[in-house]
Amino acid sequence: EGSGHPIWVSQIPVPWSPEMLKGKRVIVTGASTGIGEEMAYHLARMGSHILITARTESKLQKVVERCRELGAASAQYISGTMEDMAFAEHVVKEAQTSLGGLDMLILNHVGTSYFGYFDGDVGHVRKLLEINFLSYVAMTVSALPMLKESEGSIVVVSSMAGKVGFPFTVPYSATKFALDGFFSSLRQEFHIQNINVSITLCILGFIDTDRALRAAADVLLVPPAPRAECALEILKGGALRRRELYYRYGSTRLPLLLRDCAAELLDRLVRSRYRLDRIGTGQRRHPPAPPDRR
Numbered sequence: 001e002g003s004g005h006p007i008w009v010s011q012i013p014v015p016w017s018p019e020m021l022k023g024k025r026v027i028v029t030g031a032s033t034g035i036g037e038e039m040a041y042h043l044a045r046m047g048s049h050i051l052i053t054a055r056t057e058s059k060l061q062k063v064v065e066r067c068r069e070l071g072a073a074s075a076q077y078i079s080g081t082m083e084d085m086a087f088a089e090h091v092v093k094e095a096q097t098s099l100g101g102l103d104m105l106i107l108n109h110v111g112t113s114y115f116g117y118f119d120g121d122v123g124h125v126r127k128l129l130e131i132n133f134l135s136y137v138a139m140t141v142s143a144l145p146m147l148k149e150s151e152g153s154i155v156v157v158s159s160m161a162g163k164v165g166f167p168f169t170v171p172y173s174a175t176k177f178a179l180d181g182f183f184s185s186l187r188q189e190f191h192i193q194n195i196n197v198s199i200t201l202c203i204l205g206f207i208d209t210d211r212a213l214r215a216a217a218d219v220l221l222v223p224p225a226p227r228a229e230c231a232l233e234i235l236k237g238g239a240l241r242r243r244e245l246y247y248r249y250g251s252t253r254l255p256l257l258l259r260d261c262a263a264e265l266l267d268r269l270v271r272s273r274y275r276l277d278r279i280g281t282g283q284r285r286h287p288p289a290p291p292d293r294r
């Protein structure tokens with residue numbers, strides 16, 4: 001390896017330090033609320049250059065203001081919808097023009113879906129694939145030249161529901177499985193081509209964001225984990241160039257170990273976490289977003 005160190009030196013785990021993200025240029029999508037918002041605040045405290053995006057401009061403005069107060073090297077936002085691939089690409093181009101490059105691309109946004117039995121709406125599945133999956137692909141493609149240049153990182157926020165079948169979020173689960181297929185395959189090609197851009201897939205359990213609590217707090221038997229801690233773990237995983245990040249570890253990684261040796265047991269374990277008596281048939285528990293917030 002050009003540095004003159006023996007090869008095993010690169011295998012020694014590096015300890016985490018917030019300094020790792022100081023001065024780094026980072027895009028966080030879906031940062032107007034929830035885990036994305038918390039990631040923006042952590043990055044601000046670490047002194048990063050932050051570019052955030054989501055649809056709701058008024059919320060983004062407030063998050064950016066707070067980031068500046070917390071010590072961000074710089075903070076800015078672009079509002080728009082990830083249903084539009086041209087917008088997804090535009091966000092990345094903005095990093096080029098205003099930050100002169102990119103060190104970390106954090107893909108975190110998700111479109112609104114419902115909580116309940118699959119209702120057969122194919123159009124909704126297609127739309128959700130565009131927002132939760134295709135826009136991730138589009139942003140990655142646009143960002144790759146900058147990330148190759150900086151030897152940077154891609155952080156993809158997924159879920160337990162992207163590793164094992166989950167009931168009541170069928171379209172959402174499908175989009176998260178798609179992310180695993182795309183980014184795990186891409187990581188293989190990066191290794192083969194010696195492209196030094198890391199890809200971290202984040203497997204999250206139930207987190208206490210407003211959206212998740214509204215959708216599932218009364219039907220899930222598991223306690224939610226805190227979003228601020230979750231956000232920090234994601235940033236650490238990305239900075240340390242981990243392949244996958246599990247949060248919380250005990251309630252995500254350990255059950256998933258059963259997937260290949262006792263799949264039916266894992267399926268049953270997943271089902272046992274729901275209060276099935278509280279699930280309505282085809283009922284939309286998750287209020288749809290206002291029609292146009294662009």
Ligand SMILES: NC(=O)c1ccc[n+]([C@@H]2O[C@H](COP(=O)([O-])OP(=O)(O)OC[C@H]3O[C@@H](n4cnc5c(N)ncnc54)[C@H](OP(=O)(O)O)[C@@H]3O)[C@@H](O)[C@H]2O)c1
Pocket residue numbers: 029030031032033034035036053054055056057059080081082083107108109110111112131157158159160204205206207208209210211212
């Ligand atoms: N919370 C959990 O229990 C949990 C569990 C597993 C995985 N995760 C994953 O963690 C990530 C963050 O989740 P969260 O709970 O923090 O969600 P959240 O609070 O609902 O945040 C979602 C973000 O995406 C944005 N967004 C929604 N639709 C959009 C669109 N069409 N175009 C652009 N942006 C859009 C939202 O802002 P606007 O509405 O302003 O656009 C918001 O900033 C997601 O990838 C989710 O799948 C969460």
